[in-house]
Amino acid sequence: MDVFATNFQTIDWVIVCVYICIPVVIGIIVKKYIRQLSDFIVAGRSLKLFIAIATLTGTELGLVTVMYNSELGFKHGLSAFHVGIIETFCILAIGLTGFIVYKLRQLRVMTIPEFYEMRFGRNVRIVGGIILALGGILNMGLFLQAGARFMMGVTGYSNPAGLKLFMSAMLIMVLVYTVLGGMVSVVLNDFMQFVVLSIGMLIGSLFAISKVGWENLFKAPATVDSASWFNPISEGSGFGSLYVIFMVILTFSAGALWQSGTLRALSAKSPKVAKQLYAWSSVSYLARRVIPMLWGICAFIFISQSPKLLAAFQGPDALNSQFGMPVFIAKVLPSGFLGLIAAGMFAAFMSTHDSYLLSWSSVITQDIVAPLKKDKLSDKSRLLITRICIVAIGMFLLIWGLWFEAPVSLWNYMAVTGTIYLAGAFTVVTAGLYWKKASKTGAKIALYAGLLAILGIGPWTTGENVPFYLSDKFIGVMTFAIAFLGMIIGSLIFPDKTKQGEAAR
Amino acid sequence: MNWELLWKCLLIFTLVGYSLLVIIVIFGGARNIVDMLRDLTKPPDQN
Numbered sequence: 001m002d003v004f005a006t007n008f009q010t011i012d013w014v015i016v017c018v019y020i021c022i023p024v025v026i027g028i029i030v031k032k033y034i035r036q037l038s039d040f041i042v043a044g045r046s047l048k049l050f051i052a053i054a055t056l057t058g059t060e061l062g063l064v065t066v067m068y069n070s071e072l073g074f075k076h077g078l079s080a081f082h083v084g085i086i087e088t089f090c091i092l093a094i095g096l097t098g099f100i101v102y103k104l105r106q107l108r109v110m111t112i113p114e115f116y117e118m119r120f121g122r123n124v125r126i127v128g129g130i131i132l133a134l135g136g137i138l139n140m141g142l143f144l145q146a147g148a149r150f151m152m153g154v155t156g157y158s159n160p161a162g163l164k165l166f167m168s169a170m171l172i173m174v175l176v177y178t179v180l181g182g183m184v185s186v187v188l189n190d191f192m193q194f195v196v197l198s199i200g201m202l203i204g205s206l207f208a209i210s211k212v213g214w215e216n217l218f219k220a221p222a223t224v225d226s227a228s229w230f231n232p233i234s235e236g237s238g239f240g241s242l243y244v245i246f247m248v249i250l251t252f253s254a255g256a257l258w259q260s261g262t263l264r265a266l267s268a269k270s271p272k273v274a275k276q277l278y279a280w281s282s283v284s285y286l287a288r289r290v291i292p293m294l295w296g297i298c299a300f301i302f303i304s305q306s307p308k309l310l311a312a313f314q315g316p317d318a319l320n321s322q323f324g325m326p327v328f329i330a331k332v333l334p335s336g337f338l339g340l341i342a343a344g345m346f347a348a349f350m351s352t353h354d355s356y357l358l359s360w361s362s363v364i365t366q367d368i369v370a371p372l373k374k375d376k377l378s379d380k381s382r383l384l385i386t387r388i389c390i391v392a393i394g395m396f397l398l399i400w401g402l403w404f405e406a407p408v409s410l411w412n413y414m415a416v417t418g419t420i421y422l423a424g425a426f427t428v429v430t431a432g433l434y435w436k437k438a439s440k441t442g443a444k445i446a447l448y449a450g451l452l453a454i455l456g457i458g459p460w461t462t463g464e465n466v467p468f469y470l471s472d473k474f475i476g477v478m479t480f481a482i483a484f485l486g487m488i489i490g491s492l493i494f495p496d497k498t499k500q501g502e503a504a505r
Numbered sequence: 506m507n508w509e510l511l512w513k514c515l516l517i518f519t520l521v522g523y524s525l526l527v528i529i530v531i532f533g534g535a536r537n538i539v540d541m542l543r544d545l546t547k548p549p550d551q552n
Contacts, residue, residue, distance in 0.1 A: 050533030230508035
């Protein structure tokens with residue numbers, strides 16, 4: 001069986017082309033609703049519970065999410081599910097307690113660094129804004145690459161030049177409707193994407209399970225170690241205890257403070273809705289992990305049954321493991337439905353991009369440019385700067401996505417780059433909201449400490465016999481620990497002289 | 506620990522739970538969109 005053989009036909013192309021034009025049309029239509037900056041960034045803080053759930057899921061269930069989770073399932077088997085369980089409990093805990101998100105929504109901030117200024121002053125806001133934008137933009141650096149690999153696998157189109165063209169075209173469409181419609185356009189597209197992708201993924205899962213067989217799903221293939229297929233604590237699984245600890249810290253902090261997700265809580269109609277949003281969304285956070293992992297697991301079982309397919313994923317010239325899931329669904333889903341899934345995935349790709357572009361560009365405008373400028377920036381100028389940033393980030397993504405190859409798996413790359421921002425942000429916001437003695441010096445040390453996470457994407461993290469202290473998971477955990485200690489020690493040694501930030505507590 | 510049983514239960518819970526959530530959100534979300542667009546067309550002081 002040919003690796004890139006596919007059921008993708010002309011009718012599937014038609015479905016995809018029609019479907020991905022819809023967001024642009026919505027962007028043009030809703031432009032009339034955008035009158036002020038808060039309409040553009042937080043949809044006028046008018047989101048009610050169910051649309052907020054749809055848009056949070058729409059953002060957090062992107063094509064890249066599907067790709068990195070299916071890659072985890074493909075490489076590590078059922079043991080990968082532990083990440084889903086951990087994340088779900090973390091999101092549920094945030095929803096039930098309102099930890100961080102309730103207070104932030106009460107304060108009516110639009111970005112996380114805005115809180116830094118309320119609590120620790122303008123300089124901390126600028127430092128936090130720069131680190132957030134850096135971590136965030138690097139984090140989405142491989143989205144285009146993953147999207148392109150999905151397209152190659154599903155459509156069977158493997159010409160690299162054509163691929164770059166696809167990537168550029170998809171990016172341009174996202175830029176058009178995000179620049180035009182802002183958050184209102186993003187919310188409507190997220191809703192449409194939530195409906196199509198969710199139904200598609202549920203039906204697709206039934207196809208995948210029926211192809212490999214329910215019982216086979218819970219038997220380790222002959223080519224892998226049985227214990228590591230099931231048990232995430234087993235070191236042979238590629239995870240281990242330290243990785244599990246890293247996931248607990250990372251998913252809890254990301255759940256509360258990942259800008260694109262938190263933006264949904266900040267856009268909610270009230271603090272109570274922000275809290276409910278997290279409790280309800282814990283189920284969709286579980287689904288966004290488990291369903292793509294299931295597809296990856298089914299893909300591995302399917303591929304391991306065919307020597308020719310298996311050979312393509314082994315050896316020095318092996319295909320990247322991200323190809324596993326798309327190559328599988330291209331062979332098992334029928335034409336027509338495959339087009340719908342592909343369209344849903346492309347829409348998911350666009351939906352994640354729009355939210356992330358909006359998040360990071362609004363951080364640059366609100367938290368870096370505006371505080372640095374002495375004269376007050378008008379709403380009109382801020383909108384213009386935000387739109388320029390969206391285009392500039394888009395250009396960076398195109399260049400980075402074309403040449404950078406991550407030394408670790410896609411998810412681990414994202415976890416580490418996310419830590420650049422999250423280690424400092426989680427420490428600073430938690431201490432700022434819940435610890436009276438937290439000082440601006442402690443906040444700055446914690447934020448700078450986050451930069452240590454960059455070490456986790458270096459070439460020294462891969463290869464045979466990497467010492468544990470050079471592994472991405474160790475670097476990730478240590479970054480959080482150093483940020484946390486930096487905040488405590490910095491605040492105790494250098495307390496604030498003034499009582500700034502009283503209102504923010 | 507019986508990992509196989511845990512992953513079986515997790516998978517069934519995810520597929521059933523998410524199906525229910527999708528149905529609820531489709532109906533609730535459509536109503537919310539109408540409300541959101543109505544709110545955004547009000548004069549700013551009424552928001």
